[in-house]
Amino acid sequence: MRLAAAAILLAAAFAAPAAADEGAPACTGPAYELARRFTGAWQEFALTEQGEQLGGRLDVTLEAAGCALVQVFTGADGAFSFRSLGHVEAETGQWVETYVLSNGRVASYRWRAEGEDVVIDRIAGGDPARRRRLRVTFESADAYRVVEETSPVDADAWTAGIVTVTRRIAAAP
Secondary structure, eight states: OHHHHHHHHHHHHHHHHHHHTTTSOSSOSHHHHHHHTTOEEEEEEEEETTEEEEEEEEEEEEETTTTEEEEEEEETTSSOEEEEEEEEOTTTOOEEEEEEETTSOEEEEEEEEETTEEEEEEEESSOTTEEEEEEEEEEETTEEEEEEEEEETTOSOOEEEEEEEEEEEEOOO
């Protein structure tokens, strides 16, 4: 009961400043529009020499009045999954997401636009000797390609790795 009361007080403390500015939605702008492109239910396929292999399902929602990005992935065989929670940083205007993976690892990433692509850079977690990023290229409103890129921390060049294509199977509710 004490924990529930503390949670209510914490929620009220964060809600109070927003209540003073009820006229304007708090979570609007280019970063939120970008995230809306990703909302919905998706199937992810690994591109292999044998063709496309179903990797799993990804469900992406905007919650907390559109201020929080939530991604839930479940592998096709159920052996791997993750859940992420993201928000837009006030300082950068970019999404920052923290992923908790079923293998016990945790990593955080920051989104940025690079031309028409969205580049998602790892900012915490993982191997500290290697940088990792995901390059997302939209093929249509309902499909995007992701190329995993890695680099030693002391190098400028990036090496492309795993490639996936993700297709929307249902729009966000």
